[in-house]
Each structure stands twice: as structure tokens, then as C-alpha cells.
Amino acid sequence: MKTEEPVDLVVALPHEKLILGVLQEAGAGRMVEMADRNADLGLARITLRDPRSVAEHVADWYSQVRPGAEPAATSTPALDRVLIDLRAGFATLNGGWTPTMGKNRAVGRVPGMRNPRAGVSGAGEVSHGGGGAPRKVDEPGWAKARATTPGRGARVGIVDTALRRHDYLAGAWIGEQENGLPYAGGLPAEAGHATFIAGLVLRQAPGATLSVTALLDDSGVADSWEAAVRIVQLGREGLDVLNLSFVSYTDDGMPPLVLSTAIDRLDPDIVVVAAAGNHGFLDDGQERKVAWPAALNDVVAVGASSARGDGEPASFTPVGAWIDALAPGEDVESTYLDGTVRVWDEPDGARRERGFNGFARWSGTSFAAAAISGAIAARTVPGRASAWQAYEWIVRQAEEAAGENRRAEEPLLIEPDTLGWPSWVRRR
Template identity: 40%
Template sequence: MIYRKGRTERIVRGQQQRFYGDHLVVGLPHLGLVLHQLDTWGASPRVADEDERLGLALVCLEPSAAVSKVRRQFRSWVNEAVARAEDAGAEAADLDLTLVCLRRLFAQRYAGWLPALGKNRLLERVTGSSVVPVGSSPGDVLPRGRFPGNGARVGVVDSRLRPHPWLDGAVIAAARDLATADGISDRGDADHATFVTGLVLRQAPGAVVDLRAGLRDDGTTDGWSLAKDLADLGARDTDVIQLSVGCRTDDGRPPMVLQEAVRAVGPRTVVVAAAGDHGGPASDGMAPAPVWPAAMERVVAVGALDGEAPADSTPDAPWVDALAPGADVVSTCDVHRDGTGGLGRWGGSAFAAAAVAGAIAARVSDGVDGPTAWRDLAETSKRDHVGRSLVGLRRPSGWPADGRPGRADEY
């Protein structure tokens, strides 16, 4: 159980996913239909939020009340769903059973037609290690220039941004999205947004980063909140959006709310997302489960390089589009926790994704939007043996070398 927005909400853990057990995401055109059916089952549904850009509404309900009725009314459907969950080594949650009965009832009633329905899943930041300070100081690094990347706008959805002098003048953020020197816990990952932003600007020093602190300080968010952040950034003429969060699903399909969010950002914005740090084959020899939104068709999924080879933690899967340095990468962090800045080394696919987002922004110009810049980068970059683009890192003047030998520092 967690406490959020003044009420208790249940987080349910499935095999591959966590989700809010008292939330449904529903398509706006058929919201009334779904609410009526839930009300008939005694689930006390209420609309908590709705967004025309997404075409969706967030509905809170009491699924246990619904299940007590559908167990009697649709006993065979419920028993089938319970048996499938048990065969998979899991337990069917009340929301799962409610969704099964909703979908089967509507399909039966309307000749297979279904309204848009889905869960509100929990997403987690994919980076789990901590930053290690390095000896060099940004005082030894030359100021950012206007090129490459002049005029490009990069949206970053991450945690709150710690102050850093090298980022001054290049970040757009609301006051609530900034962490004061003493206003955030001393977590090992508290520099994440600062590190990611530094990497974007390391690649495209002339760009502007539009930061949204869409992640809580523990590095989590939910699908509905992330979708609204993406829609907001898409409406602000953003060229590139960088994401360091993801989730997996029990059925291996993308969450509906994230699909609608990627659609809502529009055709001139490219979304770049970390592929995750959960590589290695599963016990049955299958590839690791896809991470969403990275594995979506319209999203550039980025894995990490360790030297010139993919990091062991990078999923070996066909939905990974690009690889970039992701081991001992150097970027900005608030070393002394006082806003005076510093540099550190860190690793993970989140930082590889930031490097690719910055490399795309470096190619944005008048008449060249984010998707076009990505296609140009993909066509001109080196590729590995399976065709994934290999994107390198720029080294600004005075910037210390990244920690792994044998890797190019220019893209």
C-alpha cells in the first residue's frame, strides 16, 4: 500500500509488472458505457482525471466490489482467468478479473467490439547504480557553445534537477521541478536528472532542455502521469524527448496509455527511451521481456555499450534500435551537494539514451525535425552486426575521458 494524493491506493505486483489495483484507463468516447457497467457491478467508479489530447480518462474504482458480483454472474469467465493466472505462477488480482469480465461482456454484447481499456502501471527508472565523482571540475571545462544543436528543444522527464553551473541558461524548468541544495534526500541517484541533462548538452551544447520532474524522488511514476507529461512536451514543439523509465507487462504487450501518449507527441517529435538494464537470456532461453515504452515501434530504444561491445545488462532483442556508451560515462553532478557543481561517472542504458537524444538534437535545424534528425543519424552512423546504430560521445574541451578504453569519443 502507498499513500498518494490524499488517498490510499493499492499497488499490485504481477509476474512482470506492478500496477494500481484501483485504477482503469478508459477511452473517452466510451467512458459512459464503461462507467455504467462498473456502477451496475457496485464498483463505485469515479473519473479522477481526463485528457482530450490522449483521448483517455483515469477512473478510480473498487474492483473487489465488482468481483463479488461477477463471480456469481460470470462464474466460468472468472474461473478461467484464475486458472490461467495459477498456471503462470501468479494470482489473479481483483482488477484483472474485473477487466476480463468487462472485455468478455462487451465482446459478447457487441459482436467482438471492445472499448479502449487498460491498467495504470507503475514505471521505474532503469538506472540502479550510483554516481562516482571524478577529480576534474567543470571549472576546467570550456563554456558550452551554440553549436551543434542551436535551436533544438529536448524534453527530459526525470526526477528533480539539482543545480549545476555548467547547465545554467540551457534548462527550462518550473520551480517545483528544481531541487534546492538542501531540499532533497542524499540518495545515490539524486543526481540522475542533472547527469542526464549534462549528457544531452554534452552532445548538443546549443540545445535547450525542457525538464519535467515527472518522477518521484524514488525514481517511479505511473503510466497516466507519464502520458500527460509526454502530451505536454509534444505540445511545446519539442524535437526530442528522452526517457529513463520503463515497465514490463505480463502479456508482453505495450500499455495502452503509453501507446496513446506516444501518438499524442505528434509526428515531428522523436521519443528516445532506455532499453533497460536487465540483459541476459531468461532461464528458458528466451530473450528478456520487452520494456515499454522503449520497445514501441515509434520509440528509439537505446542500449548501453561497455567499451565497443554491448554491456552485459543490455537486452539482446530486435526491438533495441541503437547502442551508445553506457559504462563509466562522464557528466554533470552536484558533487558537494551545495550547487557548486562537479563531474561524475555513472553507467546504464538511461545515459546511453541521453547520449542518443543529444546526438539527435545536434542534427536538428531549420527544416530538420527530430524524426528526420534520427533517420539521418541512423543512416550515417556505424552499425553492429545486427544493424543497430552505434552512437558515440563528444568530448568537450577540458572534459575528462570516459573510463573505458577502446571507445570512440566522437560520433
């Protein structure tokens, strides 16, 4: 997945006029336009129509504010140059103080696909390792009927791709729905991401209600501004758990402004569960790249455990102390698309058409996150046991199972027995 260079500057609403005033002073006023203001986020989005020209004007402004100082290198992406020089200029003029600002980054799905372009970048380019493309399976026995407990009364939010119609999911969710496979030659495999996640949650908590909002397009791509808006909107619906199986990366390892702001705006009683990314198979340090929003404070960051059952992370799970837990996410089975789907084939990475019947096996930390979200919902009893209490119970059980063998810097391994999953998650 290759994304375009970001062109939106994001600023705190109280600092909006200040930033626009400086851009006007720098001679770039006509090169920018106000794209959006969101009172729920407390942020404004400013589009740079010509980012390179804006960067040159802001560099000249900074050189006047601080004569002799070196502006950001011209080899740096244009929007980054604008941010670097604006911050340096404001710090010079205000004793080190700078306005709250960032950029509208790309976010991507984490379905465990293999992208022919290996690598992750601050612009949001994501490469997916893991178990490759989804694989068709026959209709499983568990799909014949869905129970009404556990999870009755619990509500799980899912911000993901559009949800496709599926008999197993019927009556269990609210939100927009996409019907069928409207594309000639079938949808890309990523379009079934939310459907797969919804099935995993309901297998754990069949009585729960899913609140679903489509953020990612059928190729699994969106931007962080829209993600933040959807997160805040969905957070008003009385959620117990919010599942976020998408990622964004930053070059400096710092959290994206809009995503961290959105999480801060949520009711603290909501347990936010997020996928840690599928870049663990990379090298040269990229396997340690921090993924957002998973690494934010008060978000449960989930990696996938190996299907071998040896307690080790799956090969695509990234490395880092910011990951809180490992859960089954390799070669797991769930609801999926029905019809012709274009999947990535190994080893050449080409798209090829494959037929599906509504069920598949797939790998990725997205699905490990869904396992945790479903397990929390299954143990949530509104008015009696909150989602955080349910998560803490799961953690205690996992810690007792691990005993003294677990090292503090390692993610907590949450075994299928603790989650309540049946033995099929171990089957290859």
C-alpha cells in the same frame, strides 16, 4: 523498487459511460470513482476503492452474461481480473468487440542502479543492473565552459526526475528546478538522474534548449497516467527530440494503453528516444522482457554498448529485436548532484552516504538514450535539417561503419565517433 498493486482502470472517453454502467450493473458502482479525465489523451481514469470486491462483482456479472464460463482466476491480481472479465463479457455481448481500456501502471527510472530485489513485473517493479551506483569524479575540463554550438535552435524535452541546479546547465533549460539537497542525510542517488541526463545531452549539443518536466519522484517512481499527461504537455512546446529514460513492463508484453496513446498524440516530427531498461543481467527469460515506451512503434529504443569498445552490448542491456540502437552508456561522465548522496553499495546493496561535487560517472541505458538524443539535437538545424533527418544521418553513418558484419536482428551499434563524442567515453 517495490510498487503497490495498480488500482486505476483507464478507459477511452467515448467508452467511459459504458464501463461505468456495467460496473453499476455488476453492483460495484459505489466501489469506484472517477479520478481524472484528460481530453488531450482522450482517456479517463477510474479508481477502484476496493479492487478485490470489484473483481468479485465483475466476475459474477460475467458468469451471468456467459453462463458456464470460468471467470479470471482468483490468484490473478484484482485489477487484471476486472479487465479480463470485462473484456470477455463485452466480447460475448458484442460479437467480439471490446471497449478500449487498460490500467494505470507504474513506471520507474533506469539509472543503472542495482536493486536488491532482482526481477521485473507487469506491475512496474524494476531491477537495475549495470555499473552500480554513481561514482564521484573531479571536475572535468569540459565543464569549465559550455559552447553555444552545435545544437543552437534545437529543443530537447526531458521527462524525468526533478532537475537540480548546476552551473554547467545554467541558461540552457526551462522548467521546474529543485535546489540543493533538502533531505537529511542527502538525497537518494536516483534524484540526480535528470541532472546526469541533461549534462549528457548538452555535452553533445551545447547550444540546444532543454525543456524539462519532473515526473519521477526522488526515488525514481511514478505512474503511467502521469507520465502520459507530462508527455503530451511537453509535446506542445515545439520539441525536436523527446528523451524518455524510464520504463514500464507488462506481463503480456503488450504496450500500456496510456503510454502508447501519449506517443500517438505527439507531433510526428518529434523524434522520441527511450531507454531499453537495465534488466539484461537477469535470467530465466527476464533479460528478454520488453520495456515500454521504448518498444513502441516510432520510438527509438536504445541499449548501452560495452565500455570495452568491442561492439557488444553492456551486460545490463536487455536482449531483443525491439531494441534499435546501442550507444555509449557504461561508465560515462556527466553533471550530477553536489553534496551528500545516499547510494547503493556493492555487494550488500545497502544505502550509504557519499559526498559528490557536481560530477559523476554512471552506467545505464538511460544514459545511452541521452547520448542519442544529444547527437540528434546537435545535427538538427530548425528550418533546414529536421530531427528525423539528423537521426537518419546518424543511422547511415553507423550502418556504413558496421558494413556487412551486422546481422539484421541486432541493434545498430552507434560508435562514439559517429555520435561525435570525445574519447573519454571509452575510458574506464
